[in-house]
Amino acid sequence: MKLLRVNTLLRRLVTRSSVCMFHLGRCGSTVLASLLSEHRVLIRWSGEIFESMRQNPSRFSHLSSPFEAISERRNRFPPRPVYGLEIKFSRSRHLAPELLNTNLKSCIDELRTLEFTKFIVLRRRNYLRQLLSSWIAWRSKIFHQPRNAPGHAPFKVTVNPARCNRGFWIKSLIEHLNDIDAEYQEIYKELAQDRILKLEYEDDILENPRIAYEKTCEFLDIRPHGFAPDLARTNPFRVADMIANFQEIEKCLSGTRFAWMLYD
DSSP states (O other): OHHHHHHHHHHHHHOOEEEEEEEOSSSSHHHHHHHHHTOTTTEEEOOOHHHHHHHOGGGGTTOSSTTHHHHHHHTOSSOOSEEEEEEEOSTTTTTSTTTTOOOHHHHHHHHHHTTOOEEEEEEOSOHHHHHHHHHHHHHHOOOOEETTOOOOOOOOBOOOTTSEEETTEEEOHHHHHHHHHHHHHHHHHHTTTSEEEEEEHHHHTSSOHHHHHHHHHHHHTOOOOOOOOOEEOSOOSOGGGTBTTHHHHHHHHTTSTTGGGGTO
16 A cells, blocks of 8 residues: 555656546657657557447456546556556547547546646547548458558448448437537537647648647657658548448538549
């Protein structure tokens, strides 16, 4: 017990800040996290703790609350000045009844209670590409592309506009796109009074992930190093080349505020 108290005190003395990166997946989060993880002396990056919980629930069965997993990871030794993790903040993903069973406001309140003082929101503006990337990854079993991997042909998927999945939800394509947009608006509102770094995949990661990395380092008050990204784009193709029934989806989105996403 005495050793535990000493370890807790040491961790609090060493840890300058705890940061959570919120995102919805397939938005460059992995390449940014890999660059941050290279700061092994300064940063302990736990990644998507709750994704591990979804895949291996028995490993977390001893916890009275899922959020205890955060403290458990953060308290591992040796401590680091910065502790970070990631949460897919949708009710269709980590906040779902099947996993954390909470809403965004309650999740953020839990993090504040755990002394998280900095937040990153990583957004991908083209929600359709975000969904496509997820569907292609699950069906092709290729989730990430090494930087020097040989070129490959686009993987095509057939999209049912009336019924497609996103995490734990099955809805129409239009409903999913509206949900994603609403989720981003909600998180910006909930974090309006917090220290927040807003990153956008298209501006900060797509062409050069080091842009997001350097912005994040500045936000975390650490000096960036010359680490090179080790991942490349998984699907650098036109949307039309990745949807087998493109004309059907084009008709579905025609005249909506999401139509531009077909051609971007």
